[in-house]
Amino acid sequence: MDFTLIKERAEKNWKALENLRQPFIQIGMGTCGKAAGADEVYAAAKAALKAMSLLGRIMQVGCIGTCYLEPMMAVRKPGGPFIYYGNLTAKRTEEILISYLRDGDPKPEWAVCFTGEGPVDGIPRFEELPMIKPQVRIALRNCGIIDPENMEHYIARGGYSGLMRALRMNPEEVVQEIKDSGLRGRGGAGFPTGMKWEFARRAPGLTKYIICNADEGDPGAFMDRSLLEGDPHSVLEGMLIGAYAIGCNEGYIYIRAEYPLAIKRLETALAQMKEYGLLGRNILGSRFGFEIHIKEGAGAFVCGEETALMASIAGGRGMPQSRPPFPANKGLWGNPTNINNVETLGNVSAILAQGAKWFAGFGTEKSKGTKTFALAGKVERTGLIEVPMGIRLKEIIDEIGGGVAKGKKVKAVQTGGPSGGCIPAALFDLPVDYESLTAAGSIMGSGGMVVMDEDTCMVDIPRYFLSFTAEESCGKCMPCRLGTRQMLDILNEVCEGKGAIEDLEILKDVSETVQKGSLCGLGQTAPNPVQTTLRYFHSEYEAHILGKRCEAGVCKPLFHYEIDPETCNGCGVCSKKCSVEAVTGEKKKPHSIDPDRCTKCGACYEACKFDAIRIC
Amino acid sequence: MEQAVCQELSVESMPEIEGFFNEMRKTFKGSADELIPMLQRVQRELGFLPEQALLEIARLTGLSTARVFGTATFYAQFRFQPVGKNIIRVCRGTACHVKGSNRLLETIEEHLQVTPGQMTPDGLFTIETVACFGSCALAPIMVVNDSVYGSVTRSGALKLLNEIRVREAGLLG
Numbered sequence A: 001m002d003f004t005l006i007k008e009r010a011e012k013n014w015k016a017l018e019n020l021r022q023p024f025i026q027i028g029m030g031t032c033g034k035a036a037g038a039d040e041v042y043a044a045a046k047a048a049l050k051a052m053s054l055l056g057r058i059m060q061v062g063c064i065g066t067c068y069l070e071p072m073m074a075v076r077k078p079g080g081p082f083i084y085y086g087n088l089t090a091k092r093t094e095e096i097l098i099s100y101l102r103d104g105d106p107k108p109e110w111a112v113c114f115t116g117e118g119p120v121d122g123i124p125r126f127e128e129l130p131m132i133k134p135q136v137r138i139a140l141r142n143c144g145i146i147d148p149e150n151m152e153h154y155i156a157r158g159g160y161s162g163l164m165r166a167l168r169m170n171p172e173e174v175v176q177e178i179k180d181s182g183l184r185g186r187g188g189a190g191f192p193t194g195m196k197w198e199f200a201r202r203a204p205g206l207t208k209y210i211i212c213n214a215d216e217g218d219p220g221a222f223m224d225r226s227l228l229e230g231d232p233h234s235v236l237e238g239m240l241i242g243a244y245a246i247g248c249n250e251g252y253i254y255i256r257a258e259y260p261l262a263i264k265r266l267e268t269a270l271a272q273m274k275e276y277g278l279l280g281r282n283i284l285g286s287r288f289g290f291e292i293h294i295k296e297g298a299g300a301f302v303c304g305e306e307t308a309l310m311a312s313i314a315g316g317r318g319m320p321q322s323r324p325p326f327p328a329n330k331g332l333w334g335n336p337t338n339i340n341n342v343e344t345l346g347n348v349s350a351i352l353a354q355g356a357k358w359f360a361g362f363g364t365e366k367s368k369g370t371k372t373f374a375l376a377g378k379v380e381r382t383g384l385i386e387v388p389m390g391i392r393l394k395e396i397i398d399e400i401g402g403g404v405a406k407g408k409k410v411k412a413v414q415t416g417g418p419s420g421g422c423i424p425a426a427l428f429d430l431p432v433d434y435e436s437l438t439a440a441g442s443i444m445g446s447g448g449m450v451v452m453d454e455d456t457c458m459v460d461i462p463r464y465f466l467s468f469t470a471e472e473s474c475g476k477c478m479p480c481r482l483g484t485r486q487m488l489d490i491l492n493e494v495c496e497g498k499g500a501i502e503d504l505e506i507l508k509d510v511s512e513t514v515q516k517g518s519l520c521g522l523g524q525t526a527p528n529p530v531q532t533t534l535r536y537f538h539s540e541y542e543a544h545i546l547g548k549r550c551e552a553g554v555c556k557p558l559f560h561y562e563i564d565p566e567t568c569n570g571c572g573v574c575s576k577k578c579s580v581e582a583v584t585g586e587k588k589k590p591h592s593i594d595p596d597r598c599t600k601c602g603a604c605y606e607a608c609k610f611d612a613i614r615i616c
Numbered sequence B: 001m002e003q004a005v006c007q008e009l010s011v012e013s014m015p016e017i018e019g020f021f022n023e024m025r026k027t028f029k030g031s032a033d034e035l036i037p038m039l040q041r042v043q044r045e046l047g048f049l050p051e052q053a054l055l056e057i058a059r060l061t062g063l064s065t066a067r068v069f070g071t072a073t074f075y076a077q078f079r080f081q082p083v084g085k086n087i088i089r090v091c092r093g094t095a096c097h098v099k100g101s102n103r104l105l106e107t108i109e110e111h112l113q114v115t116p117g118q119m120t121p122d123g124l125f126t127i128e129t130v131a132c133f134g135s136c137a138l139a140p141i142m143v144v145n146d147s148v149y150g151s152v153t154r155s156g157a158l159k160l161l162n163e164i165r166v167r168e169a170g171l172l173g
Helices: A003-018 A031-036 A038-051 A090-102 A151-156 A161-168 A171-181 A193-202 A223-230 A232-246 A260-275 A306-313 A342-354 A356-360 A393-400 A434-439 A460-472 A478-495 A502-517 A521-525 A528-536 A538-545 A573-577 A603-607 B011-027 B032-046 B051-061 B065-074 B094-098 B101-112 B154-172
Strands: A024-028 A057-061 A073-076 A082-085 A111-115 A209-214 A250-255 A291-296 A337-341 A370-377 A383-388 A410-415 A421-424 A448-453 A561-563 A613-615 B086-091 B125-130 B142-144 B147-149
Touching: A003 A151, A024 A031, A024 A038, A031 A038, A031 A223, A031 A260, A031 B147, A038 A057, A038 A090, A073 A090, A082 A090, A151 A232, A151 A260, A161 A232, A161 A342, A171 A193, A171 A232, A171 A342, A171 A356, A193 A232, A193 A337, A209 A232, A209 A306, A209 A342, A223 A232, A223 A260, A223 A342, A223 A370, A232 A250, A232 A260, A232 A337, A232 A342, A250 A260, A250 A306, A260 A291, A291 B032, A306 A337, A337 A342, A342 A356, A342 A370, A370 A393, A370 B094, A383 A393, A393 A410, A421 A528, A448 B094, A460 A478, A460 A528, A460 B094, A478 A502, A478 A521, A478 A538, A502 A521, A502 A528, A502 A538, A528 A538, A573 A603, A603 A613, B011 B032, B011 B051, B032 B051, B032 B065, B051 B065, B086 B101, B086 B154, B094 B101, B101 B125, B101 B154, B142 B154
Parallel strands: A024 A057, A209 A250, A209 A337, A250 A291, A370 A448, B086 B125
Antiparallel strands: A024 A073, A073 A082, A082 A111, A370 A383, A410 A421, A410 A448, A561 A613, B086 B142, B142 B147
């Protein structure tokens, strides 16, 4: 099929949707949306339209990034703006739809923002929201705006025009374009993508492979899932462009089995591409042909490493191999192979459509473009964000995230998951780019960003990550296999109050050995959480060892709860919450906790509205 | 880690597995790179990987049984023991950890009196932990069979378990 015809039709249908003469409702149906109850909202919206005998269109969209407002709905009356509502319940959905569509009152007090023609009284514009204002959306350009299961939406918004442009260039020019853009791998290590493509292109061999690494194994990261759920074609288009540039005809997507919705969306997208002649032989009338296979991972963090990933695709244990030979020369089944991360490929399609110069206009000198982050943990506004490189951590946490929740004090931010480190609040002026984060002892990583407050224990955090890496170490390199276990044992002792101050020296020693003596990124970076906390939060280690105290109230043997009789008003909520009857007291009189009975589960601490329960 | 010792199937379920493998032969060629997809398929169908199935896969692919067992036990996804009717998975990702998923897990363990990987004696529940579900913005996350629940409180989790219990009792009665 001719692409011009496809594009014309897609644009016509998109325009028709924009000019729809019926109420138009969009509901975010990503995994997060569904977890928060988007299915009920969908059903309620459908029922409300029916009850009012209104003809209307309900469309499912991906995640727009304001995850803390899930489930979300956007409502548009013919010719009007889209008004967004968040934290919906079935009842609230019905109330809004009846009020707005029937009675004409958009209920500004429940609305979050609007997009399109404005202004609307009492409702801010989407782009003006504090969470959205500092953001620049390149990889996430379509997320939450199009129906991810409708390829025409993607095409109407400029999709596949990058591929069209690439096919008119010769492959070397495409590689050069990516080099000029300054794009670096978004999976964490930040290797220049254009250079990687060039290696694979130049490698001798007739059969070559391109692999999309969607094995987003870092706990605390969900950028790739959201992108694949919200705009799968942007990644697939990037893959096609890469394949054309490298000169290969077969590709694999290696995706976690924990992402069933993303897998489903990819399968749908691939079927549509086949239908439109974007897969198979002679793509869009060119001499370029390409096939894509989906491979589901089986739950091994180490498979995010390139050589382990390929071993897993080939059907074996996912254990890394030493390099050289590099995958670009000898990869999958011994053939030259290029592996790119999901977000990298999502950027590739944008770069080819808009040009290298445009892309290089964002970011810093060495880190071009934008980066998506999964902002989670103890911030007011959690979500999926995309910011220009070079933005300061402070801006992300305070402006986009709205600061720490519940008025607590911020302590640190963790980037890069188990391979990254904890950056203390004192360093929040740091710009977010590959070099600055590495210098601070952390890494850019794939984009997990977990904010921690005073209730987070900085000895427990490395212990948590080490319990993960010790479990996930494939066991091939002894320093990693034994070292992660050794570090975990020490941290366990410290958290139990059995640590000695000399242990910290051993911990440092072992961490350096593991770093130097491991073959792959898992072992080389596993000590990062330990090293950064030792560097920035040494006093917490000392408090655990010398003072036998965990001030965050996390390490159970090192604290107890007490009720402050001055503040307690005897409301009784704590004693109701206690499952072991450790909290007692007369109504309206100060309560007390029996330390022998208390299991330190924290239920009373969380329940007390008057901050009367103290960690001692 | 789950126990890497395979449970054998009872004699009654043997014909079932034979029929299943006849189906498998139609969809898989038996090449080495199909090993993981085959294991995934068996687990989807039977809930776990019984010893007979692993031996059958070794025959089908021509790979050594050591290679098949070695690969299966490498990946966290595969189970070698039967599971309960409802699988309760608690996310242990970073954001969930920071938001108290360890306490959530403790509460569920205490309530059901089993630890992750184990099935309750009535066969109703199995608890599992998952490294990360990738819904971190709604931490802590709990997944019951295929439904994802966000911002789960301890009392909310127990309510959910009771609802399942009531529903199952209704099905039986």
